[in-house]
Amino acid sequence: MQTRKLGQTDVELTVIGLGTWAIGGPWQFGWGPQDDAESVRTIHAAVDAGINWIDTAPIYGCGHSEEVVGQALKQMRQKPLVATKCGLLWNDKREKINCLDHDSIIKECEDSLKRLCVEVIDLYQMHWPQPEEQIEEGWEAMASLVEQGKVRHIGTSNFTVAQLERIAKIHPVASLQPPYSMLRRNIEEKLLPYCGENNIGVVCYSPMQKGLLTGKFTKEHVQTLAPDDHRRGDADFTGNKFEQNLKIINALRPIADRNGKTIAQLAIAWVLQKEEVTAAIVGARKQKQIEETVQAGDWVLSETDIEEIENILSKE
Ligand SMILES: NC(=O)c1ccc[n+]([C@@H]2O[C@H](COP(=O)([O-])OP(=O)(O)OC[C@H]3O[C@@H](n4cnc5c(N)ncnc54)[C@H](OP(=O)(O)O)[C@@H]3O)[C@@H](O)[C@H]2O)c1
Incomplete structure (x- = not known):
């Protein structure tokens, strides 16, 4: 699989990284029950297929x-390589709590090292820039973890340009982890150009819009999701927005078909054609899923396909 250098670091990432949100199982924003043995098989399959990093x-x-x-x-x-995050704690109802206190981040890192059974974290990312007034304090704590050798590089997630500028004065920003897919293109206007100009790696999340851009979703399929799958309440999966998304996906289908690929592979290859993008973080909860999607890592879309996709997306 192609690799790309992560921003100013010396780290070469495969253009597909494995995302492990869904395999965490139930919590406030969970994806319903998950079988751990299947998750382990999925992780092994991802690495066997050439993926060199896990988020x-x-x-x-x-x-x-x-x-x-x-x-x-x-x-x-x-x-x-292992990328994890900090800045989100949880209460006894398994609901998230934003916290960027210095001491809390130092403790979070120790806990992550233990759970991951590693001595060092390759990429440590601030999960959300909230509470906003604490982002400098949190970033300083993360920088001290680099000095202590507990983490190799530090990055961000869900940041704006203004927030990136604030922390870049304290310690170089290795990466940004933003949402990016054919259905969520907000980062194209400001964040992608900023990261390109400042050599900040971009590792995009939800490239298949949480499974929607696989083409498998119908109204009936949404009804089969576990009661505690957070996608049941996600605006992309309900009402008019859902109908609109299905229209786009149906229009994309012939492009995938004529290339002998799946819609999921098309969605990932599309994210990767942006030059500022280092990699796509591709979620999977079954071995078969990652075996299919990993193949997008070597597919370079033609100009004709890119133009046709642009026409479909710009109509909406
Ligand atoms: N930094 C952040 O705030 C943030 C936010 C979101 C995500 N992330 C990271 O980015 C990763 C990827 O994003 P994501 O998991 O939200 O979404 P995604 O990669 O767009 O979609 C993943 C989901 O799609 C379904 N799927 C995957 N491959 C498939 C296939 N071949 N055929 C059919 N269905 C398939 C699976 O769910 P089902 O089988 O249940 O449909 C899977 O869990 C996460 O795991 C996480 O590591 C970070």
Whole structure:
């Protein structure tokens, strides 16, 4: 699979990283029940297929996603790079709490290292820039973890340009992790150009819009989601927005078909054609899913396909 250098670092990432939100299992924004043995098989399959990095976070399943990643890593000789996050704690109802206190981040890092069973975290990302008044305090704590050798590089997630500018004065920003898909293109206007100009790596999340851009969703399919799958309440999966999304997906189908690819592969390859993008973080909860989507990592879309997709997306 193609690799790209992550911003100013010396790290080469495969253009597809494995996302492990869904495999965390239940919490406030969970995806319903998940079988851990299947999750471990999925992680092994991802690495066997050439993926060299995994993205996780403590909040995914309140520690559980990191534990499952740690369990999978223990069984591997050739270990992938690990990216995790900080800044989201949880209460006893498994609801998120934003916290960027210095001491809290230092403790979070220790907990993540234990759960992941690693000695150092390759990329440590501030999950959300909230509470906004604490982003400098949190970033300073993360920079001190680099000095202590607990993490190799520090990055951000869900930041605006103004917020990136604030923290860049304290310590170089290795990466930004923003949402980006054919259905969510907000970053194209300001964030992508800013990251390109400042050599900040961009690792995009939800490239298949949480599974919507696989083409498998219908109204009936949404009804089969577990009662605690947060997508039931996601605006993209309900009402007029959902209908509009299905129209776009149906219009994209012939482009995937004529290339002998799936809509999921088209969605990922489309994200990767942007030059500022380092990699797409592709979520999977089953081995078969990642075996399919990983193939997008070597597909370079033609100019004709890109133009046709642009026409479809700009009509909406
Ligand atoms: N920093 C942040 O704030 C943030 C936010 C969101 C995500 N992320 C990261 O980005 C990663 C990826 O985003 P995401 O998980 O939200 O969404 P995604 O990658 O767009 O979609 C992943 C979901 O699509 C379905 N799927 C995957 N491959 C499929 C296939 N071949 N056929 C059919 N269905 C398939 C699976 O769910 P079902 O089988 O249940 O449909 C899977 O969990 C996350 O895991 C996480 O690491 C970060």
